[in-house]
Structures are given as structure tokens and as C-alpha cells.
Amino acid sequence: MGRYAIRRLLQLIPVLLGTTFLINYMVWQLPGDPFAGRCGQRPCPDAYVNAMRSQFGLDQPVLIQYWHFLTNMLTGNLGVDFNQVPVSTTLGAAWPITIRLALMAVAFEAVIGIGAGVLSGLKRGGFTDNIVTISTLILLSLPVFVTGYLLQWMLGVQLHVVEPTVSPEAPIDELIVPALVLASLNMAFTARLTRTSIVENLRADYVRTAVAKGLTNRRVVGIHLLRNSLIPVLTFLGTEVGSLMSGAIITEGIFNINGIGGILWRAITGQDYTIVVPVTSLLVLVYLVSNLLVDLLYGVLDPRIRYE
Amino acid sequence: MVEVLSEPGSRGTTGGALLEVDNLHVEFRTRAGVAKAVNGVTYTVDAGETLAVLGESGSGKSVTAQTIMGILDMPPGKITGGEIRFRGSDLLKLPEDQRRKIRGEGISMVFQDALSALNPVFPVGWQIAEMFRMHRGASRSDAKKKAVELMDRVRIPGAKDRVNDFPHQFSGGMRQRIMIAMAIALDPEILIADEPTTALDVTVQAQIMGLLAELQRDSNMGLILITHDLGVVADVADKIAVMYGGRIVENAPVHDLYRNPAHPYSKGLLESIPRVDLKGQELYAIKGTPPNLLDMPTGCAFHPRCPYKRDNCVTDVPPLNTVSGTRGSACHYWREVIDDSAS
Known part of the structure; x- marks a missing residue:
């Protein structure tokens, strides 16, 4: 290795x-x-x-x-930008914010995505399964900028639940909605992937063995089934960390977050x-x-x- | 757990054998229709006894075993009748929690394909140790020590060094030994081996069968050996139940059945074993195909393939006629069959 x-x-x-x-x-x-x-x-x-x-x-x-x-x-040496400001200063302030946003998004993907996937996979065709299938379909068919502007308008402008834009320090509570937006596509995909994987492994011989060993249902599912089913899911989540960072360009642009994505967004439009x-x-x-x-x-x- | 089981069941103290399967019916409800997989199977196994359940694919032998273990997929499976009495109490009436405790402790099972039956992502020692940790509350280190002892007992070379290896790092025979070690970990009273040697090559088959026989002798457990291989059972089994179309068509002490079978199907099976003294002759094969469980033949399920077929075979289901003592044959013309086989 x-x-x-x-x-x-x-x-x-x-x-x-x-x-x-x-x-x-x-x-x-x-x-x-x-x-x-x-x-x-x-x-x-x-x-x-x-x-x-x-x-x-x-x-x-x-x-x-x-x-x-x-x-x-x-x-x-990253040099200076067109306004003669050192690029390293700009990026140094931005990286922590983007990393915080990305980590929150990964956490949402993992917790909500895997949780929903497991629940729907275990009771295939049940109520939860249908809810998950429909809601993931909706999320998957919406581009990030639609979800982003929609939530910003609904929660921020109409209902005043959150601030429509994030303050320069980008504290964690203000990043919740942007992180959900950033995570939305991958979250839906994670849920579907987990569901498929659970359904596939549920009938596996080793699950039957685990039952025959006299283990509790909780252990059969939580240890034997989940450990195998999560292999493709964790692989997916890992490979998507990179795209999460670039996906942050749109999300940070929408919510005016001073992260890497926000800076990149403004630099592209300003041709810097x-x-x-x-x-x-x-x-x-x-x-x-x-x-x-x-x-x-x-x-x-x-x-x-x-x-x- | 023991207290619960030693209480006499509702009507369970009659036979007295350790495990009694009594008139069991299981069917599968599929989109294509109802498949009657098990149609009134009755057999018993006592401590120290080996019952071989013989039959081709789809004869219901594995489904019966899975029902005993309580690992039948329900749905689509459904138990439509009968009892399975273990130490006198009906397993089918026990709440799931008590049922679960019997698995592994009281009745345990070895599966056919150890590679897929073992969990690929956990070390084999961990999987054996799990039995002690979950059933007996043993600590990780104690359980692991016991796992090594068990691996030694099923004669895995260098058990101590291999306890942390994963299933895919073992050969087929060694994997099956691990499966067996896991099944006998808690000294079960009944061990069900579902085609334990089918996936192995012939020399390894003999070793595994020898190991099973030896373990059974040492611990006096009852062994149910499910197989479609007549050659495998002759040496180890005490009695044989031959299944066809979800029914037991013949049950007999092993030597009686080999000497003169009393059912045309068992007779056909015996005649289809290659023999050195008949070298050069065409090998006998039972003509026709196994019955379609969705559309069983009327009367005797074997009649479309039976050389002894008469008119009433098509209409009347033959009961399990007593041939002698503990022998039974579900054939209207068992006397003829037994006379033919004797000659």
C-alpha cells in the first residue's frame, strides 16, 4: 500500500x-x-x-x-491581483470559510443522505421509501442555483427565518442554509445510492448468516449490513469533496459568502x-x-x- | 432461555425427540402464483443422531431447514401449517426474541457457500468471536481466544496467525471449516449443514464430512445433513429422509435404504450413481424433470417420471406407508419396488 x-x-x-x-x-x-x-x-x-x-x-x-x-x-508566492492586493491575503481569509461550508455540506450529505437511504432501503415500498424517492427526485432535478435562490427568497426574504446573505465572518448558523443548498444534489444522490446498496445487500448470504447466528436485528442491520452497504456510499462522498468545492462557487455567489467560491465568482465576472x-x-x-x-x-x- | 424451553410446550411432549418437525407446510406467494415448497414434512432428530435429508433442487429440503432456523424470507415465504418442536416446545409459536436466542445456542447452521455466507469485511476470528460476545457477553479478548481455540479444533493450520485474516484469504475448504467453527461455537444441540460440501472438490469434501462426523461424536449433537449427493451420506448418516416435491417420499435407516430402496425415486437415485463394476454401460438417469412447484402434478408428484406408474398414481396422493419399524415409503406400490430392489 x-x-x-x-x-x-x-x-x-x-x-x-x-x-x-x-x-x-x-x-x-x-x-x-x-x-x-x-x-x-x-x-x-x-x-x-x-x-x-x-x-x-x-x-x-x-x-x-x-x-x-x-x-x-x-x-x-501568489503575487498581487490587479488592484495590487496580495492574492495570498485574500485567499488566506477565504479558505477557512469555504472549508467550513464544505465540511458542513459533507456532514449533511452523510447524515441526512445515508439516514434517509437506510430507512427507505430497509422498508422498500413503504411510506418512508416513497417520501424519500419523491423528494430525492425533486432535489436531483433542480440545479443548485434554483434551489439556492428559491431557499434564499423563501426563508430569507419572505419568511425572515434566516438572513438572506451571509455576513463576512460566516458563522456556522448562517451557513446552515447555504450548506444545505450546496449539499442538496449529492445528498439526494447519496440517499439513492445508500438505498440501492441496502436493498442489494439485504438479501446477501452473509446477512442470513448473521441472522442464523442469533444476533439482534439491530446488530444484523447496524453492523453486518451497513458496513458492507456503505462502501460505495463513502467512496462517492469522498470523490465528491472536490466537486463540492467547485460547487461552492455558485452557492457562495448566491449567498454572498466570502469564501474561495465567492472570490472566484467575483474574479471571473471582474476578469481578474x-x-x-x-x-x-x-x-x-x-x-x-x-x-x-x-x-x-x-x-x-x-x-x-x-x-x- | 433454558427455563423457557424446558417447559413443556402446548402439546409438545409426545414424541420426546430433541427436534421434531411435524407436518410442516411452507409456501411461497409469488406473482406467478403460490409455490408449495414444503407439503407436510415430518422428521425427528435426536442427540447424537445424524439425519440425511436427500433431494434435488427445489425438493424443499433447504426450505425446511431455513424454517427450522427461522431464517426463511417472509414474505414471500409463509408457514401454512405444522409444528417444529425443539426440546418439546413449538418454535413457531415462540416470540422472536426467544427464537433468536435459540439460533446459535440451541440450533445452528452451516451454509453451502462459505465465501458468500461469511461477511467479507470482517476478519474470520472476529466473526467467530461475535458468537461469544453477543450470546455470552464475553470480552473482546476472551472471545478472540475462544475463536482461536475453535479454529484449532476445526484444524485450521496456524490458527493463531490467521485469526485476523479475512474470508477471501482462505481456501474453500478452510472457509467451510471457519463456517463450521462459527456454527459449533456455542455447543449447539442441533447442527444443520445445508449442502456443506457442494462447493468443494472431492478430497476436501471427504475431510469436511469427516470433521462434521467427528465433531458430532465429540459433542453428541444432532446433525441434519442436507445434500443431493448420495455418496456423501452413506458413511456418516444414521437415517435418511428422501424428499421429492416438498414431501418425504421415503425415510429409512441408511443401510436399509441403500440395500433395498422402497420408493421408485430413491431407487432411481441409487441407480444413477456411477459404479466401477458397471463401467462401459450407459449411466442410468431418472427421466423427466423435477416438478414445477407452481403447478404440482396431481396425485403422486413423482408419477410423470415413475416407471411404476398406474392410474391411481395420477389421482391419489400416496400416504407415507409403514414398510417396517421406522421405515416409510410414500408409494402405492412400495412392495413391488422393494421386491425389485431386493432381487
């Missing part, structure tokens, strides 16, 4: 190089001059545009630009690529690392998996 982990870590290097190069190249190729519109109603003077171009190295060949990016990233590039690169890294962790976790969850 150690050798496998090292090999997988080494594989990350070419993947990271490839993706970050594409991000760098494509972002600066987007139409529109990021500096042209920064001077209010008047066009920017050539002197300003040229100064900015040379500051951010845009007058140099693509490969040189990429080399600068790599050396800067490896030395931990000095922020877009490092943030998307970091998201790629998060995605890759969480996938690696899931692959390693999989071997712990299912002893039949062997790493050659």
Missing part, C-alpha cells in the same frame, strides 16, 4: 502540470482585454495597459509565463485572472488529493481490494 501511495503521488505531478498549463493558457486567451475596462467610462491610457501587461508578464511568450507561474507557486488561475489550480489539487485519499480509503473499507 505504501508503494502504491507513492506511485499515485508521483502520478499527480504530470496531471498537475498538464492541468495548470491549460488553465494558464486558456484563461489569458479569453476574449476581452482585462485591463481595457478598468478605468471607468473612459478607455484606459496605453501607458497603464502596457505597465500592467509587463507587471503580469503578458508581454512574454506563453511558456515563459507558465514558468513564472510554476516558480511562483512552488515558492508560495491573477485570482482565477491560482484558485482553480488549487481546486484541481484538492480534487486530485481527495480522489487519491478515497482510493486509499477504499482498501481500508473493503479488505478484498488489493494494491499491487
